[in-house]
Amino acid sequence: MKLGALIGVDAAGEQAEATVTGCAIDHRKVAPGTVFGAFRGLARNGEDYIAGAVEAGAVAVVARPEASVPAGVVHIADAEPRRAFARIAAKFFAPFPGTTVAVTGTNGKTSTVEMVRQLWRMQGHHAASIGTLGVTTTDSEGRAQAVSTGLTTPDIVTFLSNMAGLRREGVTNAAFEASSHGLAQFRTEGLPVKVVGFTNLSRDHLDYHGTMEAYLEAKLRLFSEVVDRDGSAVIWADDPVSARVMDIARERGLKLFTVGTKGETLRLVERTPTQLGQTLMIEAESKVHKVNLPLIGAYQAANALVAAGFALATGGALSDVLGGLSRLQPVRGRLERAVITAKGAPVYVDYAHTPDGLQAAIEALKPHAKERLIVVFGAGGDRDTGKRPEMGAIAARMADVAIVTDDNPRTEDPATIRSAIMAAAPGAREVGDRRTAIAAAVAEAGEGDVVLVAGKGHETGQIVGDMVLPFDDVSVAREVAA
Numbered sequence: 001m002k003l004g005a006l007i008g009v010d011a012a013g014e015q016a017e018a019t020v021t022g023c024a025i026d027h028r029k030v031a032p033g034t035v036f037g038a039f040r041g042l043a044r045n046g047e048d049y050i051a052g053a054v055e056a057g058a059v060a061v062v063a064r065p066e067a068s069v070p071a072g073v074v075h076i077a078d079a080e081p082r083r084a085f086a087r088i089a090a091k092f093f094a095p096f097p098g099t100t101v102a103v104t105g106t107n108g109k110t111s112t113v114e115m116v117r118q119l120w121r122m123q124g125h126h127a128a129s130i131g132t133l134g135v136t137t138t139d140s141e142g143r144a145q146a147v148s149t150g151l152t153t154p155d156i157v158t159f160l161s162n163m164a165g166l167r168r169e170g171v172t173n174a175a176f177e178a179s180s181h182g183l184a185q186f187r188t189e190g191l192p193v194k195v196v197g198f199t200n201l202s203r204d205h206l207d208y209h210g211t212m213e214a215y216l217e218a219k220l221r222l223f224s225e226v227v228d229r230d231g232s233a234v235i236w237a238d239d240p241v242s243a244r245v246m247d248i249a250r251e252r253g254l255k256l257f258t259v260g261t262k263g264e265t266l267r268l269v270e271r272t273p274t275q276l277g278q279t280l281m282i283e284a285e286s287k288v289h290k291v292n293l294p295l296i297g298a299y300q301a302a303n304a305l306v307a308a309g310f311a312l313a314t315g316g317a318l319s320d321v322l323g324g325l326s327r328l329q330p331v332r333g334r335l336e337r338a339v340i341t342a343k344g345a346p347v348y349v350d351y352a353h354t355p356d357g358l359q360a361a362i363e364a365l366k367p368h369a370k371e372r373l374i375v376v377f378g379a380g381g382d383r384d385t386g387k388r389p390e391m392g393a394i395a396a397r398m399a400d401v402a403i404v405t406d407d408n409p410r411t412e413d414p415a416t417i418r419s420a421i422m423a424a425a426p427g428a429r430e431v432g433d434r435r436t437a438i439a440a441a442v443a444e445a446g447e448g449d450v451v452l453v454a455g456k457g458h459e460t461g462q463i464v465g466d467m468v469l470p471f472d473d474v475s476v477a478r479e480v481a482a
């Protein structure tokens with residue numbers, strides 16, 4: 001593609017005929033013909049690498065007007081260079097899957113995009129999802145196949161090239177997670193997005209956003225700016241901020257699909273836990289429908305309803321979509337039953353790593369514990385520190401036995417993280433080593449008890465310093481129970 005075609009002949013000037021070979025936001029990935037995005041980040045200032053990028057062959061640089069770009073190279077000046085770059089890169093990488101949708105919210109994004117992918121597949125679409133579990137597609141045998149990207153929303157170049165790659169593989173429908181970091185950094189946009197969704201808002205990532213208001217603002221941009229103007233919004237209606245999300249969606253002219261006990265499209269009338277799942281009574285199109293959801297916990301019902309909203313908003317018929325819910329497969333690391341101990345206690349692994357998530361996971365398992373609920377959890381290092389005491393208080397209050405252990409300490413001292421949790425968790429036990437902690441919970445559990453190992457879900461490594469040590473809660477639970 002010629003630079004003139006990509007950014008306009010006037011903007012490209014003398015370089016209009018230059019061939020664009022790629023897009024990069026890291027100067028180490030620049031090759032001759034690359035458009036380089038120079039962004040000011042938290043750790044580095046990308047503008048410091050402009051000279052290096054030009055030396056490596058960049059034909060154009062997207063940067064703030066104040067940035068200095070050597071003569072002879074096109075300076076695409078924009079006060080918000082990340083957004084300008086996303087638009088240019090999307091034009092470069094297009095085409096994308098014809099139906100692309102996105103979900104945001106503190107908890108439930110991964111679960112929702114995975115369920116949307118499954119529902120689409122049941123309707124015969126060639127479907128994929130992008131998020132914390134990586135890029136998930138279906139292999140020729142019909143099995144889900146995930147390729148990890150490292151982050152929930154990878155950088156914009158990886159994101160757009162993955163999306164374009166999915167289209168080349170024949171994927172027609174793609175659902176992606178829009179994390180608040182991703183939204184704040186314009187990491188997942190530029191391409192057409194037909195439907196956007198909201199799950200819930202609670203405390204997380206205040207280390208990055210500072211305040212709950214700023215955190216919400218980052219999420220709202222999905223509805224006010226990222227989604228197509230003639231698009232739709234699927235909104236979990238039971239959250240305290242749902243009304244605000246709906247207002248923004250209406251302002252943008254989106255068609256609303258609201259779900260939940262206060263929802264209008266899919267109204268949850270009744271929810272009854274069963275041994276291996278739950279029965280949902282859902283009012284839709286003026287009738288009440290019964291759905292046997294094969295997943296436990298109110299939170300999974302909520303995510304399933306949001307996913308159903310997406311399936312409806314992208315053209316699914318109500319009966320097919322509700323029928324699909326009864327055939328949903330579990331999402332990895334979300335209330336996943338790892339093992340049943342010799343004494344008969346089930347051990348569940350869940351990715352709860354926020355106060356609200358921990359509460360939701362405990363509430364989900366409570367009806368399944370005839371005797372005690374034993375929870376093993378910790379909190380990640382180099383992340384929002386304020387959530388630590390909140391998680392400690394929830395575990396101490398709601399679980400019968402709480403064991404505080406290490407999550408991913410990253411560069412922090414694990415003992416400091418644990419003590420911040422312990423300070424708010426009277427009666428909790430502290431066992432730093434995660435394997436020993438899981439073993440202690442398993443040894444403690446008797447018949448009628450349930451064990452919850454929270455925080456790491458599907459993760460297969462424990463981040464200690466800058467090393468990732470192999471660690472998988474599901475495997476460890478099986479090993480210590482054997």
Ligand SMILES: CC(=O)N[C@H]1[C@@H](OP(=O)(O)OP(=O)(O)OC[C@H]2O[C@@H](n3ccc(=O)[nH]c3=O)[C@H](O)[C@@H]2O)O[C@H](CO)[C@@H](O)[C@@H]1O[C@H](C)C(=O)N[C@@H](C)C(=O)N[C@H](CCC(=O)O)C(=O)O
Pocket residue numbers: 025026027028037038039040041042043044045046047049132150151152153154155156179180181182185208
């Ligand atoms: C806080 C955060 O989100 N940081 C991400 C962000 O960094 P940044 O923009 O601040 O970048 P920076 O490192 O300061 O560098 C600035 C610019 O200089 C460039 N650079 C830098 C060095 C160099 O030699 N040459 C060069 O060109 C960089 O490519 C970058 O464009 O952009 C980087 C490149 O895309 C990401 O790798 C990095 O993720 C870090 C590793 C991270 O840990 N992110 C976590 C917090 C995150 O994003 N998590 C959310 C999860 C949210 C959820 O699901 O709950 C996620 O979406 O995964």
Ligand SMILES: Nc1ncnc2c1ncn2[C@@H]1O[C@H](COP(=O)(O)OP(=O)(O)OP(=O)(O)O)[C@@H](O)[C@H]1O
Pocket residue numbers: 105106107108109110111112132152177179199200299300302303333334335350351352353356357358360361457
């Ligand atoms: N709708 C919900 N309401 C409350 N808690 C939830 C909900 N959905 C999920 N959770 C909790 O959050 C955990 C993570 O779920 P999931 O991975 O789907 O969320 P996410 O938004 O993708 O998280 P992340 O921000 O880490 O990407 C679950 O294991 C569960 O404990």
Ligand SMILES: N[C@H](CCC[C@H](N)C(=O)O)C(=O)O
Pocket residue numbers: 152353379380381383407408455456
């Ligand atoms: N997307 C979340 C994942 C947290 C997972 C938890 N195990 C931790 O390390 O804190 C984050 O980056 O905050």
Ligand SMILES: [Mg+2]
Pocket residue numbers: 109110111131132133152177
């Ligand atoms: Mg996720």
